[in-house]
Amino acid sequence: MDLFAQLLTNGIIIGATYALIAIGLTLIFGMMRVINFAHGEFYMLGAYVALSAATEFNLGYFVALPVAVVLIAVVGFVFERVFLRPLRNADILSTALVTIGLSIFFQNTALVIWGPKPGQIVDPFGGTTVMVGDIGVTAIRLFALAVAVAAMVALGLLIKYTKIGRMMRATFQDRDAAALQGIEVDRVFSLSFVVGVAFAALAGALLSAVFVVSPDMGNMANLKSFAVVILGGLGNIPGAVAGGFLLGLAESFGAGYISTGYKDGISFLLLIIVLLIRPYGLFGREGSEA
């Protein structure tokens, strides 16, 4: 029973970060029809920028977080303007290739700047453990969970209640019709991309005090967020949240009860099984797969 509760909490916390990364990916796909293969690298860069800001510039973890998110958002903004906007009407292959090129560039450049040695931010809570019922959870993990949930709620409110959120929903439904209503689709795309990569950067920055940071950490993040996004249905934000928690729990229990060797494979197996039964994702609607 103890093991079960421990695995459950682990799964929820990991799941929250999966959800955070995947929301960005699904937002970018849903709006722009771009599969962002560099998404994991934005996550990785978020972690490294936070690490550098916290340790080399002595800003501390809590200042490093917003610094990393803002810097990566700026990088995302520039990339979108220079490389994605000219490909607005290109097929999905072209944009996939551009983001693959970006991921190669980021990964190698990070390796040059920060070196292959993994790093980590010192736990700002000094390893304090909080008791939740019978089980102990480190304070830093609870903090990460809280920030992740807050960010998701904030995005939900933005999309639901603000003018820009209405513009995003309109663009999501029909790009051309939205443009005809006077919505500046280019600006909506730009915003979606920036918010999407900022979410990935936030996840990376949050986790830089929980896990070790390495230049190739984006690879697994990429593959897993792909799995999460498909589980939830491409472009479906609540689906990505649910998919993130589902994958976090499945991995946690899979590793605890079955085998750790195949832990990273669980996401793909889950994905393939779901697609066999519901090819448009667990929460997607039929016809949304194009």
Next chain:
Amino acid sequence: MSEHAGVQSDLPKPRIGTMKAALVLVAAAAILGFPFAVDNYTLHLAILSAIAVIAASSLNLVMGYVGKLSLGHAAFFGIGAYTSALLSVSAGVPSWLAMLAAAPVTAFSALLIGPIVLWLRGAYFIIVTLSFSMVLQLVIINWVDFTNGPMGILGIAYPSIGSFEFSSKASYFYLVAAGAVVTIWCIRRLMQSRTGRAFEALRENENVAMSIGVSKLHYSLLAFCIAAGFAGFAGALYAHYVSVITPEMFGFDVMVGMLVMVAVGGKGTLSGPVIGAILVTFVPEQLRLVKEFRLSIFGIVLMLSVVLMPNGIASLGPTLRGYWERWRRS
């Protein structure tokens, strides 16, 4: 489209026929003479690029002609390599027989995976094919008894016919060059056939193609299996050349390499993957001067080439010819 030009040149025009024969002779002489003209390292790169030509051309069949971006194609390259390596090292089958078996075994694996993935569309197809290759890589890493896990398979022998062993670089170059020529010829014949036209019809408009009786699943599965067979053949050629293979062969890096070859070279053309495979094998070597920034520059070049040449290098030929014609007429 260069394929249409190819069809026309089959018409009985003697002048073009002679020119074609002369071109074939020159190309054959160039291939035969190549090992004598270059140093060992260049020859090594040439062997790798000939193998890459086969792999990239096979990916192009699915990606360029049928229009489905499969990110699982590197897995077929890996399946071919492992099939041949396991057969020859673990089961003691002669190398040449193991290599011949690699293609049909890989095609058969595509026949198993194909029906599951081929009815998915767009982004779903892209991501699920990628997932399949990742699952396969994990299985290869974890199934140590069968595949030797992360250590890979060592000591894969060169193929031999009778008492002749393809152990010298020059002889292996002839082997892979022959393989590349046969592959390209097969794909060219295939694309000129009724089946090839069905592939292109599916790419241009799935619904229209289906309405005139082109079965989507039938033809895309056929292309998927043929492409997998060639990729498996390339994998076997690779395994017996480098003599060591590891689960890395199934990795995303290998896939990206192939993808870049087809996209930068020009998808949906016969020459595109050839140009791309040679460039991607040779150019990064020339970037050795900038050492650690090599891959960073590669990434930027890839991004720029997609934005500036969306249809690849092979499309530049017809474009330039168009400019030339217009300039001459004016």
